[in-house]
Amino acid sequence: MKDTDIELKILEIAKKEFMEQGYMNASMRVIAEKSGCTTGMLYSRFVDKNKIFSILVKEGADKLLNGFKNKLDLFGSSTPKEQISSMHSFSEQGMEEIMDIIYEYFDSFKLIICYGFGSSYEHYVDNLVDMEVESSIKFMDVLREEGYIVRNIRVDLCHMLASSLLNGIFETVAHDFDKDDAIEYVNSLQDFFAAGWDRLLGLKHEKEN
Structure with missing residues (x-):
């Protein structure tokens, strides 16, 4: 052999x-x-076994992590006007790409999410959450710079919300959703969080006062 x-x-x-x-x-x-x-x-x-585990999951994990980071960087490099006008549509497009990667490498993410405790990928989702929190805080700063009145939202609350969203997305893996059902579920999840963020931010421009 x-x-x-x-x-x-x-x-x-x-x-x-x-x-x-x-x-x-x-x-x-x-x-x-x-x-x-x-x-x-x-x-x-x-x-060691971590080396084996890493070989099994690395390609898919890196593709999603790098794609997620690149998407957030692209959003952050857009003009303030573009960020404000596209904040929900940009998120929806990014989510489609995430789901495509997850289902292209489904077994890899099954290993990470359900069986990866103790491995070097144990905190994989936490890393995504941290990136999302950083992006959200920067976006709120952009809103304020553009004259919007934005409620003060604590960093730990941002973290909790980002964690709920991203862990919610990976529930599709944990429960073996087929891709069509997963997309329907994630679309509903996005609608929920988009409405929640709109309400939480309470966006109002200073000129409206």
């Missing part, structure tokens, strides 16, 4: 082990036995 075939077999066995046992309880010994190799051979190819 070629080296590439052996590694592919190991990765497939490891994926099943992670999904059955979770990252914390997954055993390198079991992975080696089921792959038909010694533990020594396994460790010579993969330094």
Whole structure:
């Protein structure tokens, strides 16, 4: 058997082990036995189980993280007028791209969301939340600079809302929604948060006073 075939077999066995046992309880010994190799051979190819886990999820995880960051950066680099006029439509477009990536790499995100506790991807969603919070705070500053009266919203509340949205999105993975159902669910989630943010911000231009 070629080296590439052996590694592919190991990765497939490891994926099943992670999904059955979770990252914390997954055993390198079991992975080696089921792959038909010694533990020594396994460790010579993969330094530890986190390395295996990372190989299984990295491509999809990086694609979503980088795409999310690029989308937020693009929004932040737009003119204030463009940001204000497109704040909801921009979010909707970004969500479509997120869902496409999630369902292109569904098993990778299933591993991260449901079985990744203890791995280097344990805080993956938290990283997305932090990026969303930073973008939201910058946007509120833009609104104020443009003469809008914006309620003071605490950073921890921004974090709570961003966490609710992003963790809500990944519920589609946790509960094995098919893509059509997931998109319908996420669209409703977006409608809810868009209306909530409009109400929370209480947008009113100073000239209206």
